[in-house]
Structure formats: structure tokens, C-alpha cells
Amino acid sequence: MKNLKNAPAGEKTALIGNAALLVQDYPRVPLTVDCVIFGFEENKLKVLLIRSDLEVYKGKWSLLGDVVHENEDLDDAAYRVLQERTGMTNVYLKQVHTFSSPHRHPGGRVVTVAYASLLNIKHHELCITENELHWHNVRTVRDMAFDHREIIDTCYNWLQKSIQEHPLGFNLLPEKFSLRELQNLYEAILNVELDRRNFRKKFFSMDFLIDTGEFEEDVKHRPGKLYRFDFAKYEKSKRKWIGIDF
Amino acid sequence: MKNLKNAPAGEKTALIGNAALLVQDYPRVPLTVDCVIFGFEENKLKVLLIRSDLEVYKGKWSLLGDVVHENEDLDDAAYRVLQERTGMTNVYLKQVHTFSSPHRHPGGRVVTVAYASLLNIKHHELCITENELHWHNVRTVRDMAFDHREIIDTCYNWLQKSIQEHPLGFNLLPEKFSLRELQNLYEAILNVELDRRNFRKKFFSMDFLIDTGEFEEDVKHRPGKLYRFDFAKYEKSKRKWIGIDF
DNA sequence: AATTAAATATGTAATTTCTACACATTGTTT
DNA sequence: AAACAATGTGTAGAAATTACATATTTAATT
Known part of the structure; x- marks a missing residue:
């Protein structure tokens, strides 16, 4: 959180009075959230995916994500995505990992924060009609856009670990x-x-x-x-x- | 990772040919990494801190952090910070959590990714002389700048959990x-x-x-x-x- | 109505792991 | 040589895990 350019080593450096000026010079990166929405149906663990709308990923599947707005907390952004796509609020949602490989997005550097969320498929109407929104088998789904297969893997590992330590699984079942x-x-x-x-x-x-x-x-x-x-x-x-x- | 502005619901939307143009319009945020560097000495768990160089945080302690460079992977950025501050490479380093509260930085919105790292204090010379670089007791240190107390707490919780499942502790001890x-x-x-x-x-x-x-x-x-x-x-x-x- | 099939429901013995504790050993200090 | 302090090892009881068998309830079948 600190870095003094041009500060000769050993020399007493003055305190920075204007923090806003400091931050103004920071490099900026596009930031998104991606939600790995797990569901459970027919005794299979499912993940909610949509067709990518990028030409380069034509026909491939993609996580539900969106850009993070100005001054928006990441958790809020993830809840917003979830709300927009599933109409659900008050579901389990957890930040899992941030992915930052410089070339993970074909449009240039985009850093994304992955959230996992668990919800009961029965409670859920796929009301949003745009694009194709489908539940897919977590372990077998292929043809993913971006690094989304890696993101799913990371979140799936997180899920496997977490359900053994916390009662998360119940969010996937009926009451x-x-x-x-x-x-x-x-x-x-x-x-x-x-x-x-x-x-x-x-x-x-x-x-x-x-x-x-x-x-x-x-x-x-x-x-x-x-x-x-x-x-x-x-x-x-x-x-x-x-x-x-x- | 996708969002179509002005796309009437139900209408067949065309694929986006130029991903770079899409990303160009994404909001951008300043992104930093902060390293929670744990050490062990005199039978106490320590964390490496530096005096904040911000006027508003005068006298307060701060984690070792830096802005993430253009096209730099977050892991690379964290290793760079570690290298710059401790001269150490090949130490344990792990991404723990991303903090994004809109007002966590007095200079405006700054998102930071927290990394935990464990190193053996004896292997380590605090060679960097700028500011005051010191080991502090993890549980008792107060007067922290930013949300760094919260970041330390999160990383400390992560550490407590992790050393029970993985042999991380040995990175804090002599060979x-x-x-x-x-x-x-x-x-x-x-x-x-x-x-x-x-x-x-x-x-x-x-x-x-x-x-x-x-x-x-x-x-x-x-x-x-x-x-x-x-x-x-x-x-x-x-x-x-x-x-x-x- | 009786039989079969299939899944629920429960019990128990053997093994392994965890916990709480006590005593002998080795080297230092007095 | 004796006292001290920390290392090193063993054991018995409790608790948790594992492997496995049989009875019960309902639906489907004859």
C-alpha cells in the first residue's frame, strides 16, 4: 500500500499529505466479478452457465459475471450479478479467489474476482431469457470461455473442502x-x-x-x-x- | 464477464467481434497487493510492518504493499514486494483475500489483494533501511493504517487453519x-x-x-x-x- | 391377499485415533 | 554428588471411525 518513487535510500522521507494525489497516479485495471453458481439436481452437482457473447468464444460457455462499478464493494457486485441473473437474494455467496493472468481475457488485461454461490435449483426460475442460461454438470462441462474452467475448478475444490467443515450443502437442498x-x-x-x-x-x-x-x-x-x-x-x-x- | 447494455430482453443479440473495444469501456480501479509476512521469534508469531508514509496515518503501522503494475500477475506482484522488502525469493506465498471496501483508502477507491507469506526470521536480514521496518506481535499490534488490522486478522485466521492441514509451519523454523x-x-x-x-x-x-x-x-x-x-x-x-x- | 422388491432404519464388534497422565533419562548447574 | 530442568517414552481409558448384517416399511407384482 505504499511506495515512494525517487526516495533515496536512508534519506528521511516526508509524509504524504494528499493521499488522493497519490492514488491518482496508481495504474488502474478493469475489474470484474464472476459467480460460480452451484446447484443440485438429479443427484448431480450443477453449475449455471451462459453462452459467451464474444466472437472469439463463439459457442463456448461462460460464467455469470459483470464489471465492478465505481465505488462498489466486490461482495455487492457479486450479489448484484446473482440478483440480476437468478432473481435470488439472501443466498450463500463467498469470495474464493482473484484471477489476474495478464492474458486471461482476449480484450486485454482484466482482473476478475471469483465468487461461489450455492442455491437450490427448485427455488429458482431461470427467468432471464437473454442468451442461453443452463445448468451444466460441474465435472464434465468443457468448452469454456476465458479461464473459466480453471475458475470452476478452483471453486469446486473450495466447495469440496467447505462442505466438510460447514453446513453449506443445505443451501443446495430443499428446506x-x-x-x-x-x-x-x-x-x-x-x-x-x-x-x-x-x-x-x-x-x-x-x-x-x-x-x-x-x-x-x-x-x-x-x-x-x-x-x-x-x-x-x-x-x-x-x-x-x-x-x-x- | 459479460454484460450487454441496451440489449432488449428476448432479442437475439449479435456476438461481440472486438473484445478490446469492449474492455476499453470497463471501469478501472487502482489495484494493489499487501503482504502479511509472518515470522517466528522468541516463541511469538510476528508480522512484518512498516510505518505508514501517509500524513493521515502518521505514526501508524502498515503492511508491505505496492501497486500492481500493468499486465503484472498478482502473484508476481506479491513476490516482487517480498523480494524488494526482504530480499527473499522462494518463500511460501499465498493469496488469501481481496479487500474492496470503497473507503478503505483515504485517497479514494483502492482494491487490494492480500497475500500471506511465511518466512524464517533468522534467514532474513532487514536490509531495507527506508522507514521503520519491524516485526510485531501479531495478536497485540494496534494502531494500524487503512484496514490493515482486518487484513491481518483474515490472514491470521487463514494461517491458523492452514497449519493444521498443511506443513506450512516449517517455513517459519530453521531447517x-x-x-x-x-x-x-x-x-x-x-x-x-x-x-x-x-x-x-x-x-x-x-x-x-x-x-x-x-x-x-x-x-x-x-x-x-x-x-x-x-x-x-x-x-x-x-x-x-x-x-x-x- | 399374498409375495416380491427396494429402499429405509438401526445395531454391533473390531479397529483406530485421541486424551490424559507418570516415570525414567540426560545434561547443566550448584 | 545432589538438585534441577527439560527431553524422551509408555500405557490405559475414552471416543471416533470403519466394516458389516438384519429387520422394517412401503410400493409393485402376482
Whole structure:
């Protein structure tokens, strides 16, 4: 945050009185946000993409992004993109990483801040009709514009790590869900198979699941119990976790 | 990464042929990097700070930072700052978070990307004489310029989490270290007291410590064995860790 | 109505990891 | 030689993880 040009080493340098003048001379770069919007449907982790509108990326898929406005906080910009594209507010949104490779954008230097957001596909109407807005399989989607495949990979890694430490996954499920749905979610995101019995044991022992007394409907087998996640209890209990392990 | 002004909804929009023209119209912001340089000495976690050279922050402490140059990658910028200030290269450096509050800089909007870096104070001569460059206690240092206290907090949280999952701590120690030094490091960073016997057991069971056959010198008690960390073995063994827990 | 199929629901034993603690060893200092 | 201080090691109980089997409930089938 500081740099004194032409300040001879060792010489006592005067303080800078006018900070605005200093900043005026700083190089400026175009700054954007890109949202990696994760959803969950048909037991697959999905990501929301749109067709690129750049000629050089014709036919390729692109994240939902936009330029950051003057004096706009990055979080605000990300929420704005989300609101504009999905109509949703109050969803989970998290800054993950900033990408700055000088040639990542064919139009010249553009730095972008990647946000991950998780939302329940069912709660969501793809109301915006411009371009083609689609859910894609996170692991298999190819033909991405820019460095967006790399951005998705980074955010997907972040997601895999985070859902093991925080109850983020519930943002991808309906408010009431069966244990099978929960397990499917974890298996899809972590890309592993888990033992059903141990999975249930683990979640019940954490004691954040509330039995709603209701059952699944419209399933062609024995309906499972529906649960809600007790966010209030979780918030109160947040424990500090010490466990060196690598 | 895309936004079409004045595109009537539903209307088929033409592809953009000239990406450079598009980017030309993007708003631009001053972009800096700030390095949170952690060190370890006298069993305390330290952070390297310099006096702010802004009049409004007279007497306050500031992180080591600089503007990002044209077409410069952020990682490169952070390494450059580190090199310029400490003369060190090949040290651990990691992007942690980007801070963008519109009024975080008194000179106007400046977005900064925070990097954390860990280095061994002994390997390091504070050769740069301009301003006052000092190591400060991470948890107690106050009177910080800008939002640098918040940036340090964020990076410190990142560090606490990371040293439990990755062998980063060894970058803060001499190449050969005693188990007591290692434990002191963990206790200082995590701000807890650990059981000596269980700590040793844990590290030995991970099996990444190489007994050098050498012993501490110049200690006024029974010298402890000196170990090295087996980075090569660690790299080969990186295990994928599945453990849902919150 | 009885049978089959499929998924839910639950229990238990063996293993591993974590935790709390006690004692012997080695080198320094008095 | 004795006292001291820190290193080095072991063990028993608790807790968490893992692997695996059987009963239950509902829908679909005969």
C-alpha cells in the first residue's frame, strides 16, 4: 500500500499529505466479478452457465459475471450479478479467489474476482431469457470461455473442502430433505461413495437435524423421513476445531 | 464477464467481434497487493510492518504493499514486494483475500489483494533501511493504517487453519529444529497449550520428520534432537482427506 | 391377499485415533 | 554428588471411525 518513487535510500522521507494525489497516479485495471453458481439436481452437482457473447468464444460457455462499478464493494457486485441473473437474494455467496493472468481475457488485461454461490435449483426460475442460461454438470462441462474452467475448478475444490467443515450443502437442498438426498449431495460433491449407515450415524451424532415428522411423497418406494437443518443451534455451537493433520 | 447494455430482453443479440473495444469501456480501479509476512521469534508469531508514509496515518503501522503494475500477475506482484522488502525469493506465498471496501483508502477507491507469506526470521536480514521496518506481535499490534488490522486478522485466521492441514509451519523454523521448537510454533499460532507427549506422538505417527542425528547446541538444559521435515515424502503422500465435521 | 422388491432404519464388534497422565533419562548447574 | 530442568517414552481409558448384517416399511407384482 505504499511506495515512494525517487526516495533515496536512508534519506528521511516526508509524509504524504494528499493521499488522493497519490492514488491518482496508481495504474488502474478493469475489474470484474464472476459467480460460480452451484446447484443440485438429479443427484448431480450443477453449475449455471451462459453462452459467451464474444466472437472469439463463439459457442463456448461462460460464467455469470459483470464489471465492478465505481465505488462498489466486490461482495455487492457479486450479489448484484446473482440478483440480476437468478432473481435470488439472501443466498450463500463467498469470495474464493482473484484471477489476474495478464492474458486471461482476449480484450486485454482484466482482473476478475471469483465468487461461489450455492442455491437450490427448485427455488429458482431461470427467468432471464437473454442468451442461453443452463445448468451444466460441474465435472464434465468443457468448452469454456476465458479461464473459466480453471475458475470452476478452483471453486469446486473450495466447495469440496467447505462442505466438510460447514453446513453449506443445505443451501443446495430443499428446506425439508431426506437423509438419502443429503447423502446423495455429499457423494456428488465429494465424488465418493459413502456408507449409508455411517453417514446417518455421523449426521445424527452432530445433532443438528430436526425430524419434521413428515415423509417423502411421490417416491416409488418406502418414503424416508424429512428433516430440517437446525441453523440456529449450529450457530450457537460453533466449536473451535484443533486437529493437526496432513 | 459479460454484460450487454441496451440489449432488449428476448432479442437475439449479435456476438461481440472486438473484445478490446469492449474492455476499453470497463471501469478501472487502482489495484494493489499487501503482504502479511509472518515470522517466528522468541516463541511469538510476528508480522512484518512498516510505518505508514501517509500524513493521515502518521505514526501508524502498515503492511508491505505496492501497486500492481500493468499486465503484472498478482502473484508476481506479491513476490516482487517480498523480494524488494526482504530480499527473499522462494518463500511460501499465498493469496488469501481481496479487500474492496470503497473507503478503505483515504485517497479514494483502492482494491487490494492480500497475500500471506511465511518466512524464517533468522534467514532474513532487514536490509531495507527506508522507514521503520519491524516485526510485531501479531495478536497485540494496534494502531494500524487503512484496514490493515482486518487484513491481518483474515490472514491470521487463514494461517491458523492452514497449519493444521498443511506443513506450512516449517517455513517459519530453521531447517533443523527440535520438537520443542515445533510445538512452540504451533502453540503460538493456535494460541493454545498442547500436551507435549501427544504432540510428539502425532508428528511421529505422520512420519515426515527425519532425525538428523544432531542435537541442539547452546541450550542450558539437556539438548533435544534436531529434525528436518521430509517435504519430498510429504509431496508424494498427499492424501485426499474425507472427514465431514462441523 | 399374498409375495416380491427396494429402499429405509438401526445395531454391533473390531479397529483406530485421541486424551490424559507418570516415570525414567540426560545434561547443566550448584 | 545432589538438585534441577527439560527431553524422551509408555500405557490405559475414552471416543471416533470403519466394516458389516438384519429387520422394517412401503410400493409393485402376482
